[in-house]
Amino acid sequence: MPPIIDKGKCSACGVCADVCPQDVFWGSEKKQIPVVSYPEECWHCNACVLDCPVEGAIRLRIPFPMFICYQ
Amino acid sequence: MKEEVLEADVLCVGGGIAGLMAAIRAGERGAKVIVAEKANTVRSGAGATGNDHFMCYIPEIHGPDIERQAERSIVFLEKASIRTKHYVRTYLEKTFAIAQLWESWGIPMKPTGKWEFSGHAVPGVEMPEYHPLKYAGLNQKHVLTKEARKRGVEIINRVTVFDLLRDESGIIGAIGTGTREDTVIVFKAKSVVLGTGICSRLYPSPTPGWMFNRSDPPSTTGEGRAMAYRAGAELVNMEIPRRWAGPKYFARNGKGSWIGVVRDPANKPVGPFVTTPDKRYGDAIGDYYTSLFEGYMKSGKGPVYMDCRGISEDDYTYMMWGLSNEGNTSLINHLNEENIDIRKHPVEFMTYELSTRGGVYYNEKAETSVKGLYAAGDEYFGGMSGAAVMGWFAGDNAAGYAKNSKGIETDSVASHIEEKKKLLDQIRKREIGATWQEVNIALAQVMYDYAGLVRSESLLEAGLSYVQRLKKKAYKEIIAQNQHELMHCLEVLNAFDVGEAIFISALERKETRDDVVRSDYPFMNPQYNNKMLICKKVGDKPLTEWREKQ
Numbered sequence: 001m002p003p004i005i006d007k008g009k010c011s012a013c014g015v016c017a018d019v020c021p022q023d024v025f026w027g028s029e030k031k032q033i034p035v036v037s038y039p040e041e042c043w044h045c046n047a048c049v050l051d052c053p054v055e056g057a058i059r060l061r062i063p064f065p066m067f068i069c070y071q
Numbered sequence: 072m073k074e075e076v077l078e079a080d081v082l083c084v085g086g087g088i089a090g091l092m093a094a095i096r097a098g099e100r101g102a103k104v105i106v107a108e109k110a111n112t113v114r115s116g117a118g119a120t121g122n123d124h125f126m127c128y129i130p131e132i133h134g135p136d137i138e139r140q141a142e143r144s145i146v147f148l149e150k151a152s153i154r155t156k157h158y159v160r161t162y163l164e165k166t167f168a169i170a171q172l173w174e175s176w177g178i179p180m181k182p183t184g185k186w187e188f189s190g191h192a193v194p195g196v197e198m199p200e201y202h203p204l205k206y207a208g209l210n211q212k213h214v215l216t217k218e219a220r221k222r223g224v225e226i227i228n229r230v231t232v233f234d235l236l237r238d239e240s241g242i243i244g245a246i247g248t249g250t251r252e253d254t255v256i257v258f259k260a261k262s263v264v265l266g267t268g269i270c271s272r273l274y275p276s277p278t279p280g281w282m283f284n285r286s287d288p289p290s291t292t293g294e295g296r297a298m299a300y301r302a303g304a305e306l307v308n309m310e311i312p313r314r315w316a317g318p319k320y321f322a323r324n325g326k327g328s329w330i331g332v333v334r335d336p337a338n339k340p341v342g343p344f345v346t347t348p349d350k351r352y353g354d355a356i357g358d359y360y361t362s363l364f365e366g367y368m369k370s371g372k373g374p375v376y377m378d379c380r381g382i383s384e385d386d387y388t389y390m391m392w393g394l395s396n397e398g399n400t401s402l403i404n405h406l407n408e409e410n411i412d413i414r415k416h417p418v419e420f421m422t423y424e425l426s427t428r429g430g431v432y433y434n435e436k437a438e439t440s441v442k443g444l445y446a447a448g449d450e451y452f453g454g455m456s457g458a459a460v461m462g463w464f465a466g467d468n469a470a471g472y473a474k475n476s477k478g479i480e481t482d483s484v485a486s487h488i489e490e491k492k493k494l495l496d497q498i499r500k501r502e503i504g505a506t507w508q509e510v511n512i513a514l515a516q517v518m519y520d521y522a523g524l525v526r527s528e529s530l531l532e533a534g535l536s537y538v539q540r541l542k543k544k545a546y547k548e549i550i551a552q553n554q555h556e557l558m559h560c561l562e563v564l565n566a567f568d569v570g571e572a573i574f575i576s577a578l579e580r581k582e583t584r585d586d587v588v589r590s591d592y593p594f595m596n597p598q599y600n601n602k603m604l605i606c607k608k609v610g611d612k613p614l615t616e617w618r619e620k621q
Contacts, residue, residue, distance in 0.1 A: 019111050020110070020111075020114070021110040021111070021115050021116075021288060021290050022283070022290055023229070023250060023251070023555060026251065026555040027553075027555075037555075038555065040281075040282075040283065041283050041289070042283065043283055043288055043289055043290075045114070045119055045398065045401065046120055046401040046404070047114035047119060047120055049400070049401070049404075050114075050120060050400065051113075051114065060401050060404070062321070062405045063281070065278040065280075065320060066278070066281075066284060066320050066321045066405075067320060067321075068318060068319075068320075068321060068405065068409060068411055068418060069319040069320060069374070069418070069419035070376075070411055070413075070416040070418045070419065071376060071416055071417045071419075
């Protein structure tokens, strides 16, 4: 379920939790690695990834039903 | 719950493009401005992670004759348009000034070094209807938030406004609650600007059982329409549907940023406009045949693909850059992760879920029919530059209105405020009841089955009675364990009013038009041409009225 935080890389700055339009990180504590409380409400807008200051600390996993249909 | 009372000259409900532009302009005019935003204005609304097309009229490029431009504008010509020529002219005239403002603030409006128009176009046709200025909006919300703060605007994030306060003089404020903190905030405001966006989550999503897979952001749920409706403001053309198209199952707007050819399974182009990918045009067939992907599937002729094979390397780079700025970075990342090279593999497209094209009626001053209440952006569909320009006008006029307004006294609405606080309390304290998801799904299934694309008096009357019955039940039974769930409960309760307005308006539109079939009136009624359908509440009674557009 998206988003996925790499705990080894995350600096616990809280930017992802701060900016998420859906507030999937609801209940996260300041200066702690954010928790994903409502993964099913992610819209995969990528705001958390775009604004994260550490490359690779957060990524989205696209759920199965959203697979790309291609030829 | 902690209570707070805040005062403002101008309260912007929703800090998307329209809300922030209103705040910026009202702040410039010296008004005390508060933006109440459900999420965080740096990444909220339909422009959260970007857009790449901004409708813009530049006299030096498109010719000086603005009257002609207004007459041929898509805003004027669109299906069941409610916009007068005066409105369109006022809006178009301002688009370039706003684009230049954005450029000066650091939103790249001419990222290639010149004012460049591409996409949404048809070869050989001069297209004043669209004038899609290609820009780089990836970080637009960060920029606009900064500009608002520079002008002294107070931004309150993570607060959802769910009802307006109105007395005999007009709108005098609103009431909201924290989406994280246990707070209730009464806003006393001389004027209110609604900018809450489109109605996502009113109809079922493209993926059964996956409520948040939406073409529009699932956080924008049409609360402005519901609040305005209850406050007695006029809604317009609520029964006209709005649907977009894009990659199948990965619901995401941005079709106009793709540079390819829309083809059927035998590789035959669906439209007559392009046969090879070309950045100047894209393939505009989807703009003129909006239900084509669904139509081809239903008739067995599908699936239909966006085929980018044959695209030049320059155009490919341009497309990926455009899609990034259109807010589609997660889609691009996913294509890369799955090793899907769209230069080699056509991607199937689909027509996405239903919503309404209609909304809060506002004029060229962004005034609604209720004094002190302004609206902009997707409160009634207007696109990116529509949100920016009309947001600016909303802030300008709301600040002017506030200047001439006396102090705000909310004693007359004290019982209304108490009633709303009690509602919040009840929802939070109930131990047994319906989750917001249950209620949302119930509403969406009724909307789909009874106010879908084939309608009739018997279907609509049944659907309306179900929506009204469900609404009553929901107010008594919906529960929230925390403020996040409370936010969703309030969204859904508001969505019932939007649904009700759609049913009531659809009953009145006794004709078949656009994508909607009335099986009991299988013809277009020319008596409705150039008219708009108003729906409003007088007391507790919803009324409809046909009105001449001009």
